[in-house]
Amino acid sequence: MSVKANRIVTYDDYRRLPDDGKRYEIIEGELYVTPAPGTLHQFTVVQLATTLNIQIQKKDFGHVYVAPTDVVLSMTNVVQPDLCVVTRERSRIITRSNIVEAPDLVIEVLSESTAAVDRGAKKTLYEQYGVREYWIVDPEAGT
Numbered sequence: 001m002s003v004k005a006n007r008i009v010t011y012d013d014y015r016r017l018p019d020d021g022k023r024y025e026i027i028e029g030e031l032y033v034t035p036a037p038g039t040l041h042q043f044t045v046v047q048l049a050t051t052l053n054i055q056i057q058k059k060d061f062g063h064v065y066v067a068p069t070d071v072v073l074s075m076t077n078v079v080q081p082d083l084c085v086v087t088r089e090r091s092r093i094i095t096r097s098n099i100v101e102a103p104d105l106v107i108e109v110l111s112e113s114t115a116a117v118d119r120g121a122k123k124t125l126y127e128q129y130g131v132r133e134y135w136i137v138d139p140e141a142g143t
Contacts, residue, residue, distance in 0.1 A: 011075045023068065027121045029076040034113050041111045044139040045082050048107060052085065062087040062104070063094065070098035071106075073129045079122065082137075083107040102129040109137045 008029030017024050025032045037045075045066060053064045067080040084103035086094055093101040106126055108118040118136055126134045137143070 008076055011072055011078050014078050023080055025080055026076055026078045027117070027125055032117060037109075037111050040139050041082075041109050044109050044137060048109070048137065049083055052083065056085065060088060061085075062089075062091065065099065065103075071103060072098050072100050073102060073125065077125055077129070079125065081106045082109045102126065102131045104131070105133045105135070106131050107135040107137060109139060 009026050009031045010029070011026070014024060014026055014031075021036055023034045023036070025034075049064055049066050056062055056064055063086050065084050065086070067082050069080060069084070071079050071081060071084060073079065081103070083105075084099065084107070085105040086099060087104045090101075090104060093099055093103075108114070108122060110118055123134060123136075
């Protein structure tokens with residue numbers, strides 16, 4: 001759900017938001033708020049994260065992160081992908097607080113409240129900022 005503000009929302013504004021269990025993201029200066037994901041969504045995220053992490057660590061390829069991890073693409077584009085991977089060669093983009101450029105792989109697991117944004121605004125944003133690979137996982141359809 002998008003929350004229309006009278007002005008552009010920035011990363012500084014975002015950092016002042018309450019820690020209330022909701023998921024906040026900024027896309028093109030617009031604040032998006034979603035409730036905590038459901039159990040099927042979270043089960044799918046855990047399965048994917050476990051499988052990916054085993055393979056990536058086995059090959060010393062990089063690091064896997066799960067939401068809520070801030071990916072700061074710009075001061076007006078801050079997202080929390082369900083999963084993302086940063087390769088070892090690009091580990092410089094990982095800070096103690098967040099990831100400061102586009103990850104190499106982003107995975108969004110669809111839920112009823114996020115599907116339209118995941119397929120639309122986020123897909124466009126990830127393309128714009130150079131995400132190498134973007135997976136959209138639909139747990140209901142098994143795809």
